[in-house]
Amino acid sequence: MCGIVGYIGREKAIPKILNSLKFLEYRGYDSSGIAYVKDNHINIIKEIGKIKCLEKIVDTMVDSKIGLGHTRWATHGIPSVKNSHPHQVGKFTVVHNGIIENYLSIKNELIKNNIEFNSDTDTEVIPALLDYYYKKDKNILNVIKKTISRLKGSYAVGIICEDDINHLYAFRCGSPLIIAKDDSGYYLASDVPAILSFTNKYILLDEKEIAVLSKNDCEVFSLNLDKIHKKINIFEGTQETIMLNGYEHYMLKEIHEESKVFLDTLNYYVKENKFKDTMINFKKYNKIHIVGCGSAYYVGLIGEYLISEFANIEVTCEVASEYRYKKVFYDKKTLVIIISQSGETADSLAALRMAKENHIDTLAIVNVVGSSISREADYTLYVKAGPEIAVATTKAFLAQVTLISLLAVKLSNKLELLREFNGLEKHIEYLLNLDYNEYAETIYKHENTFFIGRLIDYALCLEGALKLKETSYINALAIASGELKHGTISLINENVPVIGICTKKDMMSKTISNLKEVKARCAYTIFITNEDIQDDFYDKKIIIPKVHDIVSPIITVIPLQLIAYYVAKKRGCDIDKPRNLAKSVTVE
Ligand code: AGP
Numbered sequence: 001m002c003g004i005v006g007y008i009g010r011e012k013a014i015p016k017i018l019n020s021l022k023f024l025e026y027r028g029y030d031s032s033g034i035a036y037v038k039d040n041h042i043n044i045i046k047e048i049g050k051i052k053c054l055e056k057i058v059d060t061m062v063d064s065k066i067g068l069g070h071t072r073w074a075t076h077g078i079p080s081v082k083n084s085h086p087h088q089v090g091k092f093t094v095v096h097n098g099i100i101e102n103y104l105s106i107k108n109e110l111i112k113n114n115i116e117f118n119s120d121t122d123t124e125v126i127p128a129l130l131d132y133y134y135k136k137d138k139n140i141l142n143v144i145k146k147t148i149s150r151l152k153g154s155y156a157v158g159i160i161c162e163d164d165i166n167h168l169y170a171f172r173c174g175s176p177l178i179i180a181k182d183d184s185g186y187y188l189a190s191d192v193p194a195i196l197s198f199t200n201k202y203i204l205l206d207e208k209e210i211a212v213l214s215k216n217d218c219e220v221f222s223l224n225l226d227k228i229h230k231k232i233n234i235f236e237g238t239q240e241t242i243m244l245n246g247y248e249h250y251m252l253k254e255i256h257e258e259s260k261v262f263l264d265t266l267n268y269y270v271k272e273n274k275f276k277d278t279m280i281n282f283k284k285y286n287k288i289h290i291v292g293c294g295s296a297y298y299v300g301l302i303g304e305y306l307i308s309e310f311a312n313i314e315v316t317c318e319v320a321s322e323y324r325y326k327k328v329f330y331d332k333k334t335l336v337i338i339i340s341q342s343g344e345t346a347d348s349l350a351a352l353r354m355a356k357e358n359h360i361d362t363l364a365i366v367n368v369v370g371s372s373i374s375r376e377a378d379y380t381l382y383v384k385a386g387p388e389i390a391v392a393t394t395k396a397f398l399a400q401v402t403l404i405s406l407l408a409v410k411l412s413n414k415l416e417l418l419r420e421f422n423g424l425e426k427h428i429e430y431l432l433n434l435d436y437n438e439y440a441e442t443i444y445k446h447e448n449t450f451f452i453g454r455l456i457d458y459a460l461c462l463e464g465a466l467k468l469k470e471t472s473y474i475n476a477l478a479i480a481s482g483e484l485k486h487g488t489i490s491l492i493n494e495n496v497p498v499i500g501i502c503t504k505k506d507m508m509s510k511t512i513s514n515l516k517e518v519k520a521r522c523a524y525t526i527f528i529t530n531e532d533i534q535d536d537f538y539d540k541k542i543i544i545p546k547v548h549d550i551v552s553p554i555i556t557v558i559p560l561q562l563i564a565y566y567v568a569k570k571r572g573c574d575i576d577k578p579r580n581l582a583k584s585v586t587v588e
Contacts, residue, residue, distance in 0.1 A: 001073050001344075001582040002085070002097040003027040004177075005194050006158040008066040008168045009185015009215045015060045017069035020187070020194040021051045023242060026250075026389050026576070026583040027097070027190060028073025034058060035086040035093045036067035037165045042093050046084035050577075065185075065215065066165060068158045070095035073582040076103070077120030087124045089115065090131030091162040096123040097190050098154035098175035099587040106150060126157055140164060141225055144171055144210055148223060154346065154586055156205075158188050168213040170205065175586050176344055176372060178202040179211050179218055179230075186213040191368075193387050196239045203230040204370045233370060242387045249575045251390035251471070255561050256432055259425040261395045262554065264384035265402045266421055275410055280363060280379040282411055285335040289328070290317040291351045292339035293585065295393045295466060296400070299339050299365075301459035302553045303404035310550060311411035320347035321588075323354075330360045337363045339404075341388060341396040342584030343371020350588075352376055365403055367396045381407070390576045391583050392471050394561045397463065398428075401554050409550065420548035424555065427545040431558040439540060439559075440566035442524055443497050449474055450492070450523070451560075452481035452514055453501035456553055460501055464560030470578050471568035481514035494522040499563075501528045503544060503552045512537060528559055 003024025007013045013036055021032060032054045033046030043064075047054040051071060070085035076099070077083035085095045100106070103122035110128050111117070117124050129150055133143040140161055154174030161169070170177055170188045180187040180195040180202040187195045188211065192202060205211055208223040220230050247253035268274050288307060290300035300317040308315045318326075320338075324347055336355035340348045343366040352373055355362050364377035367385045374380040383399035402421075409417045443449055449468060451461035458480045465476035479488050481500070492498070498518045502511035508531060515525050516537045527538035530546040542559045544552070568575045 001027045001584050001586045003071040003190045003194065004095040004097050004156060004158050004188070005069045005190070006067065006095070006168045006170065006188040006213070007185060008213050010065065011184040012060070013064050013067035014058060014062055016198070017067050018051065018055055018058065018060065019197060020189060021069045021071050023193040023196070024190055025051055025071050026391055028071055028582045029577050030072055030074050030079035031081070031084040032069070032071040033084045033086050034067060034069045035088070035160060036062065036064040037160065038062055038064045040165060042088065042160055042162055044086050044088060044093065046081050046086070048079050048081060048084065066160065066168060068093065068095045068160060068168070075099055075587055076122040083119045083121050085123060087119060087121065087127055089124065089127035091134060092127040092130040093160045094123065094127040094130070095158045096126055097156045097586065100125055100151055100155065101153035102151070126151070126155070130159065134161070140169060141210065141212070141221065144169060145223060145225060148173070148208055156190055166214055170211040170213070171209065172205050173208050174346070174349070174372070177205045179205065179213065179220070181218065185215045186218050188213065192235045193242045193389070196235065196237070196242060200235040200238070201232050202235065203232060237386055242389055249390065249565070251392055251394060251565055251575050254388055254390055254395040255558070255565065257386070257395050258398045258432065258558065259428040261385045261399045262402055262428055263425050265399045266406070268384050269403065269406050270418060270421070274381070278379045278381060284333060285361070286313060286333045287331065288313055288315045288335050288337060289323070290315060290337045290339065291320045291323045291348060293320050293345050293347055295397050295463055296339040296341060296345070296348065298459050298463040298466070299397060299400040299404055300337070301462065302401055302456055303337070303408065305456040305459065306405055306408035306550060307411055310408045310414065310417070313411060320345065320351040324350040328354070330355070330358045335361050335363060337365060338373055338377060339365045339400060340373050341367045341393050341400070343368045343373040344584045344586045346586050346588050349373055349376070365400055367399065391578055391581045392467055392564070398554060398557060401557065405550055405554060417548070417550050420551045424547065424551055427547060427555045428558060430545060431555055434542065434559070436559065436562040436566045439526055439542070439563050440570050442526070442540065443474070443563070444472070444567045444570035446495055446497055447475060448491070448496045449476045450496060450498040450518070451476060451478040451501065452484065452498060452511070454481055454507045454511060455504060457501040457503055457507065457511070460553060460556050460560065463557060464499065464501070464564070467561055467564035468567060470581060471564050471575055472571050472573050473579070474567065481511055484514055484517060489517065489521065492518045492521045492523050494524070497524040497526065499526045499528060500538070501556065503530045503556055504549065528556065
């Protein structure tokens, strides 16, 4: 996933573009670039590394009023200057987020037409096609329409044409793109955080819509080139909500927002009764498929345990990248729930579209308002986590677990269970304020760890292991603890710390015996539980406040998030922007 931004107006474009790129860096950060118009010429500067590397070589004082910017997460072609965006072919300069799946056939066709390519990217076929069609038709909208008709895959594109430097052009399909306006001019961007320092009003481009921006106006056209009116959205938040506010990392800031996020999500669905507004008649369904990727998938697993246990409904939870390709058995009483923080994850979007192609009702649980998944699902339940900048999801995860726990209560019709949510924010605050350095100290020097647990605690093990992997690069394995004996216990020795999680009374003795098994093989053990058990099978323990099973996962995840954070900090990792990752994987 990459971040694109553009500006056209009455003020200097370069400082605005560089500022916006910093708020898109979470989308990809292996290289970046900028194009700006000066004296009727398009200048392009590109650099590998983070935005600060680009800033060092760009003169922000240049008086240019139109430009494009890009921050890259490499998909085709290694991170290098030549593969960085913007890409220019002939008259057209382009920035792109997404993947052009049929780029090779287009590239080969254009090479046969003597068009030269300078990069290894899929993106370069976009300016090449634009320029190829422009040679025959000087109407840029027609040229864009023809280009879109050739492209397969996902794309959000910003364009400057050398023959028309008083306009920016933009179009999208599959990848998000917003248009915004302030008193100085117009912006295009992949995501709202990029423009929040200028305005909180924006429009969302829909699939295959084309935007034409000038310093005084913005027009949006359908693919048939009919002019269309777009609704103005107001972003619920401010620049401050995405600033660090004194925290060293966004990840830590966002974890410490979790009691507010919990209350905002709880009140939105209980006090304001937003379930009612979704108009979804849950009684229609006797089977639920939950689908997601990464941490969203683990939210789904927690939902599977809670909904099946409390609502007595058959639930299966699948990884979206598997679900979208496997034989899936639907019936009219099936509900497919897609969980996604960004609402842009390609595999989750594809799973949603597959369910809709089978005429199955779809419900999205999403954090980002107006995201593709939220717009295409039949019903959407938003969590109230606010913008999440750190690549490793934390507050959005907790908000999604809160929401899916509320959904389990709603589906169970046992509304008395709502009482168990009251006051949970106190337990969240308690866990946020424990000292996790002592636990991180016992883990950070190792290269391997185990997380073991059963049932819903196993789902939490999966999330805890992922947090540790993606922030500290430690090889963390989550194992259903009953599985240890079936092979993986062979990996246990004094260099493999084991974190055991047990919050369910009926699993306590079994989990304790699993911890004793690894202790007997010299593992260093940390026990996370809600029972204050005195014994020698653990080296350290974290006592979770004892709460009802329906809300236990909401608080149990907090120590796992903070252990990962402090381990990564001790290892000197780039916590908010881990290597090779991006905040939302909008490509397959
Ligand atoms: C979580 O910390 C990871 N960054 C990643 O697994 C993420 O949960 C996954 O890519 C799904 O993203 P989504 O929730 O935006 O769909």
